[in-house]
């Protein structure tokens with residue numbers, strides 16, 4: 001009998017297993033693959049705040065690939081603007097991060113690899129069927145967007161988006177800047193993240209057909225198509241991005257990370273929001289209701305504003321994007337933080353004063369402020 005069973009050895013699961021076993025709980029960690037982190041489903045772009053948390057677990061020299069100072073924003077027609085961020089970001093090697101986090105978890109908790117959890121039931125204690133049966137007092141579903149724990153224990157499910165990404169040779173405009181391409185996704189944007197040595201991760205998040213949008217980006221984008229070496233040394237990854245935080249605590253069961261929809265709704269990035277969850281869990285376990293309250297206190301507004309920005313992407317026309325790119329340099333984004341989309345609200349009053357297009361003003365006000 002374990003105190004806690006953690007299902008899934010990705011970053012959420014490994015970090016949870018580590019912090020809880022360090023607090024003296026008997027923890028079992030189940031991972032369905034021989035080793036987590038393969039295939040890699042991540043662009044590896046995280047903020048310096050997120051890096052700070054990861055560094056508590058793993059030496060950053062092992063996984064740091066590049067530093068990012070800002071972003072180029074491309075309108076659908078290819079017009080672009082370069083904006084330097086106040087908060088910085090880094091690009092990490094997720095394969096190494098996942099592996100190192102898992103090794104750390106294995107040093108303090110009982111880990112089971114190649115053990116797919118098939119079902120979970122509850123009758124005073126949790127019974128975990130992973131080929132053989134295990135029992136625990138608490139269970140944590142850290143088993144990604146298609147969580148078995150969530151299904152078996154009847155948690156609500158988030159919506160899903162799909163993402164596809166190639167890592168290939170690419171002539172970045174600046175190796176210290178990511179590039180975001182609007183108009184090349186049916187719901188969000190496409191991106192390239194320079195990971196050093198002339199390579200970038202170029203990807204798309206989509207509602208319905210990520211592969212269609214990626215092909216369009218690589219073949220037709222006025223700037224990307226001229227700079228990509230798609231045929232050479234290319235690695236292709238795809239995955240699911242959950243959209244929308246669900247109620248992630250039920251009695252002594254908890255979902256964390258992608259299984260709970262702990263992902264920024266306006267970018268699809270999940271590493272920071274799951275890391276914050278683990279930090280708070282470490283503080284409040286076994287009081288799961290308190291953990292939930294603290295998590296929502298710190299990030300509820302960010303989920304809400306993130307959803308509003310997501311909605312705005314779909315409202316803007318090609319002309320709106322062209323216009324925004326034209327005036328962006330005049331807007332003061334200095335307080336914007338990539339993990340805290342509510343920080344963009346500080347720039348809105350000034351931006352609205354600059355806008356000379358009533359229909360665009362209306363869309364921004366309707367989506368972000370009303």
Ligand SMILES: Cc1cc2nc3c(=O)[nH]c(=O)nc-3n(C[C@H](O)[C@H](O)[C@H](O)COP(=O)(O)OP(=O)(O)OC[C@H]3O[C@@H](n4cnc5c(N)ncnc54)[C@H](O)[C@@H]3O)c2cc1C
Nearest residue numbers: 008010011012032042043044045117144239257258270271
């Ligand atoms: C293409 C793409 C690009 C992305 N880029 C970024 C980015 O740049 N920055 C960022 O912050 N985020 C990014 N994300 C999101 C980020 O990768 C996820 O938020 C993060 O991986 C979530 O971690 P997790 O531990 O919750 O889930 P996962 O990483 O999905 O880990 C779940 C683990 O559970 C295991 N598992 C699943 N089911 C079972 C089972 N039944 N039994 C046992 N084990 C099981 C899996 O094998 C896996 O190891 C990206 C996602 C995609 C798809």
